Amino acid sequence: MSPPIRFLVTGLTGQVVQALLETGREQPEIAIIALGRPQLDLMNTKSIVGVLKECSPDIVVSAAAYTSVDLAESDRVAAFKVNSEAPRELAVAASDMRVPIIHLSTDYVFDGTKNTPYVETDTAVPLGVYGQSKLQGEKLISAVMDDHVILRTAWVYSPFGRSFMRTILDHARTRKELLVVDDQVGNPTSALDLAREIFRVGKNLLNSRDRELRGTFHLTATGDASWADFAEEILKASRAIDGPSAEVRRISAADYPTPARRPSNSRLCSRKIQDHHGIRLPVWSASVSASVCRLLQHV
Template sequence: MRLVVTGREGQVAASLLERGREDVEVIAIGRPQLDLTRPETVTAALEAAQPDIVVSAAAYTAVDQAEDEPELAHAVNAAGAGEVAQAAARLGVPVIHLSTDYVFDGTKDGPYLETDATAPIGVYGASKLAGEQAVASANPRHVILRTAWVYSPFGKNFAKTMLRLASDRDEIPVVADQWGNPTSALDIADAILHAAARLHRNEDFAAWGIYHLAGTGETNWSGFARHILDTSGGLGGPSARVRDIAATDYPTKARRPANSRLSSAKFASVFGWRAPDWRLSTEAVVRRTSV
């Protein structure tokens, strides 16, 4: 099976390249060959890669900057994602598209289900929701995976930021009134490979649509930070005290959902795969990055 993933630099693309198995060839394509701001590049790039399944992972992810660049965010996350899905449809292959918890406003009391009403509170979330709609419209054979709080040994993310700050600080203030499911991109890659194998061997698969895919268990940002730094300290790496603060004490240009918790029960039921406890996955990443 040949899995073609859009974007070379993202956490999920890097994780897929690392996790690829002997029976799965993972090919990452990105700029300049495939540029989501230049729709004319998409079909040619995917045709040349000859995928069995396309993983649409490339995205505009600068949440705060998106407030100042709404047209660019929508060009990449909505129009670009739709073009990828349409190109996959032309090639007769399914698309697995990555989306986000930011399609919700975060006001629900409890984990979000796939059937809950969407209500993005910022440009980034709105652009990703428009991307979901474009993907679903362009290719009926789609699996849209909403995930949250993604971290990994690759790129820029919360876990690596905490370790960097702890290298020269004794105390780090971290928001304590936003809750979610920390999700390792390595686990996302494993889930995608598992789902892709099912789609590839089962031509009668019919459960297309939206799924939530996040780490098992929940915490707040400060709890996540404490586990990262306690694990690092235990390994002889950087560590620091974490001081709880409110989101209002750390103002950002774009509002964040207070509740980013996602129920992954549907994905587990359909595909028979569930992410490990977020603490175990965090420890695995910290072991690779803290020392």
């Protein structure tokens, strides 16, 4: 029997990391090494290469990130340290060990002015510091090594940690009406769906040197929604199991100002990863109910 594939995952508590840990336990051919602070501190970039080499992974998954979109506007140094400099050092370590790296990125690298879903070759023009730092991380990884996959995803939710889903359900416990933005659209994506396919991408990279399997890909749920559409689907699933409920009042982004500007169009086209890796995530609404049920069961 072959030894399990050693996936080294950065982070411990994030939604995608938690989903990777859970999904990995269901696959005996996979062993996950999850590294976070204090053992792996992405703010201390000088230590990253040494820490990773001690673990001798078969593949690196760069999942940890600075994700506070609004706070990043006033915390630029930390955002770039974690989202740009740290991924570069992870890629340096992966390159030295001659193992592939999968790096998670975001729809926020785009400005949202396109009328159709973004494809990988569209010009990235971030609106804020968070998107700028993530785009710089993509560029630095690409400059360090060819054996990489950059996965841009969007609007991630799960039963774990903080997310739009949890916020909606928390507010529905105390409010009869929720004001939710309706003029920003994207692809609500389950972290659990995402995790399963991250492992498949990793296996594909280890099984083939095909250059078409490498590079930048978009990976989101099928279909799109506004934040208000997403909120209504969450509350519909909650009502079905006698969970919190509220009415959604649709508002514009101008009615809900934030420190960081958000793209009005966050839709990503995932056709490329379907063509090359054979991956297609479910329709976004199909995965919402399962996450709502799990989240409410553990409240």
